[in-house]
Amino acid sequence: MSAWNNVKAIAKRELGAYFSSPVAYVFIVIFLLLAGFFTFNVGQFFQIGEASLTSFFYWHPWLYLFLVPAVGMRLWSEERRQGTMELLLTMPITTWQAILGKFLASWAFLAIALLLTFPIVITVNYLGDPDNGIIFAGYVGSLLLAGAYLAISSMTSAMTRNQVVSFIVSVVICLFLIIVGFGPVTDLLTSWGSAALVDTVASFSVITHFDPFQKGLIDLRDIVFFLSIIVFALFTTGVIIRAHRAG
């Protein structure tokens, strides 16, 4: 039970750290503005004339591409820069408890930001008669997607004491995970590669696994995909921290 208490204490501190600086509020405002911009201007919410949030969720992989690494970049690099990592890891806790606590805190932060998009759900329900099951699935998928990006940011942030480096590396990795399944790119690949190969590559993409959620499908395979990215990236975070300590 003490293991869970440790995770909780770390998560509580981490979440407190987000909200004790104006960065959190700035982040949330930017997130909401961009989500609105993509939905209404780029996604043409009104012009489509559909009572759905397709245009809202469609851009999430791109929106998160920059915003999630911005949230995750400080997780470990800040600890390294300030030397508090030594303090934290000489406490009677395991590295895994620290990694999990920090990850859950920033995931919770992203969940809060995502939940604050609720006015759009109200709007679409006011304007028409959408399938709220599909909207719910969309939110589940979006949260899992954010978690996957975040775990990758946790991993890159353990690599360096420089937040900017951490941010850039994690954007690159997340971008890779998007484009291998992004429609225009896969279409291009199909023109000179076999369909099977393209499908295989695309199956590693977050887009491939995020799309079903937008259609209202909560498929166990997609959930497993996102969770395995999270587990793998957090595990790698642990390996990197251990290697760093060993010198």
Next chain:
Amino acid sequence: MIKVENLKKAFGAKYAVNGVSFAVERGEVLGFLGPNGAGKSTTMRMIMGFIPPTDGKISVGGFDMVENPIPGKRLMGYLPENAPAYTDMTVHGFLGFAAELRGLSGQAKKKAIGNAVDMCFLESVLYQSVDTLSKGYRHRTSLAQSLLHDPDILILDEPTDGLDPNQKHEIRTLIRRMGETKVIIFSTHILEEVEAVCSRAIIIDRGQIVANGTPRELKARSQNAGAVTMSLLATPSSEVTAKLSALAAVKETQVISEDAGRTVLRCIPNKDQINGTFSRVVAELAQREGWRLEELRMEEGKLDDVFRSITLSETQKGATQ
């Protein structure tokens, strides 16, 4: 309580710590001395289970710190080098967080924070954010964190670094007081601190222990330890030197200064004469001769000299190898 055997740590091909062994028991305050980069911090980090050793064994309270570090960590409080603390938290919030990780909650947590705050004089900044604190307060905040769970063992890496003389004094008093019932290992390069606080000192140089003993034992290794320094009026140095050299106990006499009728010289005894009686022998001679003695004192030897002679020669040996 702490037992370290043949501890080694390599960073690449270079050994930062190379075969360190020692043991510390309850009631001891052990000072770690050494030039910068000698391996003091690395050794402490390994004892804390933060860095895995390349080779060797560490046991804390009977628990192996390599295989199973958590029970050992529970027994220890640690102040890392540069006294890190979460700058975005208040002092109270930071100590609360540390207390929770120490498994304290509710009343026990409140009491632990209260005690640590009292011991480190933090009341006035309790609700201030850590990044607004002066260096001294910040240092003590980090120190308070290590005392929260009233640990049996305290590992303090340069606990007085960057503090003003008053604060240094407070911290030393605190260490000495706690050292009566705990095990304390602390590193420093302030030698007077070792004399003031430690019951034992270890000098580390280039990853190895080069001296291990009480401050008094270490000082006795100084070349001037046991020598008598005297200051005389209206007596030429040649006469004094001649008389002193005639004594069986005297090995060598050095004239330190001679001006305006005042002669200062140092008289070094033979090896077997290094004891309490040598100064009396010299004093008796002075009385017999009717010298006008202004001052006569026996030198204890300086830790500075010992430290310099040990660590410098080691470094020079390294340079010529």
